[in-house]
Amino acid sequence: MKKELNLQLSPKEAYDEQVFQEVVAKRLGIKTEQHQFKARQVKRSIDARGRQVKVNVTAEAFIDEPSTPLLSTPKAYQNVKNADQIIIVGAGPAGLFAALRAIELGVKPILIERGKDVRARRRDLAAINKDHIVNPESNYCFGEGGAGTYSDGKLYTRSKKRGDIRRIMEIFVSHGATEEILVDAHPHIGTNKLPKIVTELRESIIQAGGEVLFNTKVVDFILKDNEMVGVITQDGEQIKGLGVILATGHSARDIFHLLHAKNILIEAKPFALGVRIEHSQNLIDQIQYHCELDRGPYLPASSYALVQQTYYKGKQRGVFSFCMCPGGFIVPAATSPGELVVNGMSPSRRDSKFANSGIVAAVELEDLPQYVKYGPLAAMMFQADVEKKAWEIGGKTQVAPAQRMLDFVNRKSSSSLLDTSYQPGLLSADMHEVLPDFISNRLVDAFQAFGKKMKGYCTNESQLIGVESRTSSPVRIPRIKETFEHPIIKRLYPCAEGAGYAGGIVSAAMDGERCAEHLIEMYVRNNLH
Structure with a gap:
């Protein structure tokens, strides 16, 4: 038998697992020595409005039956090595989740990151803190995982209309985050744990046939008849695809200058x-x-x-x-x-x-x-x-x-x-x-x-x-509300914080997914190559 309860608990009752089990069993009148019993928290929030702090908990109790998994079975990522490819510029949460969504939809992502992989970034962060040396390609904002990886990892968002928040959380959990983020009202991973999770996200992309390119800075766009069909890197390499998701973050000023110089509409x-x-x-x-x-x-x-x-x-x-x-x-x-x-x-x-x-x-x-x-x-x-x-x-x-x-x-x-x-x-x-x-x-x-x-x-x-000063982007790259595509340059999908459409890890991740879906629906599903 499974039962659901809404409880208001003391901090000890909510955060001490043994005490929590005892409290739930007592509320249900269950003698644990006579039954197989397991309780777990599904949602938890702190109420500090009164003099005594309380914790509001939604709990599930399983009596004489095994508990169901809190995490839905994650999808296995198909191999897209030989599939049509799209280009994603920026390996922050928007870029990473856009790449994973593309793989789910049968499309190969080419993920381009100007900075270093998440582990190698640490040396450059140490250089800023200790020697005051700022590497313009690798710092707290630029590099694998984006600004959120080494500057907190808060997952709270109010952007419920943007996508499925639970889905984003479950992807994080399936790549190493604790299940606590599915429970807490204001979930938080922590900057000490995010690097490993970001590495796992990258490995899922690579194992499925996607590509992740580090130390690869985009310096120009390939435009053909008002369509963006690729990018040019600092080494002169041309990388082409069916479209470009621009997920460069709110601090990539060189990208804003480039868009302006090429007369691509920005605001x-x-x-x-x-x-x-x-x-x-x-x-x-x-x-x-x-x-x-x-x-x-x-x-x-x-x-x-x-x-x-x-x-x-x-x-x-x-x-x-x-x-x-x-x-x-x-x-x-x-x-x-x-x-x-x-x-x-x-x-x-x-x-x-x-x-x-x-x-x-x-x-x-x-x-x-x-x-x-x-x-x-x-x-x-x-x-x-x-x-x-x-x-x-x-x-x-x-x-x-x-x-x-x-x-x-x-x-x-x-x-x-x-x-x-x-x-x-x-x-x-x-x-x-x-x-x-x-x-x-x-x-x-x-x-x-x-x-x-x-x-x-x-x-x-x-x-x-x-x-x-880096609270949000000071520039918006406009896009059509229904399709997410730039209103003038076709196959260009401005994405997340850098384009002015998100404000944090989860909202950026959801925006990345939506951009991938719209691009693929328009230029892959409709066979408009």
């Missing part, structure tokens, strides 16, 4: 820009879990989500938390020498003593009148200028400018800074000089409001570290 796009805020994780736990000392052995590191409408010179803009990383680290995410960018990540255990989050303000195109001359690259050029200024103020290394929060609010210099997870180091600076006025003034108002929403949040025991 400037609003994005958001601000700083990373770092608190002690213990402080955030005390605020969120209402605990006096620490959160105890059962609860995970707490997170938060904040948003505030602000006004500056009569214009309303939202300020919001972005990519909050409990128990995490701040990392240098520049993609070229001469710029400074920060991002956040968390290991799977989320056991760092620090909590960090992007706190960013919306940037609309009307906020950038002096950049109109750059046309569709206006927002991107503004973004680049802010990053260059942060690099200069930080001392022209990867040392980041920083300021304590109340000092920033009160426009006072910080005579000292706090300990930090940011490995290259910090330099005390006036963040009002680093950020444009229309950003910094909004942040002041937002921090004061956040301090009222989360008592203790706005404190000099936290600090701003800048700049957080």
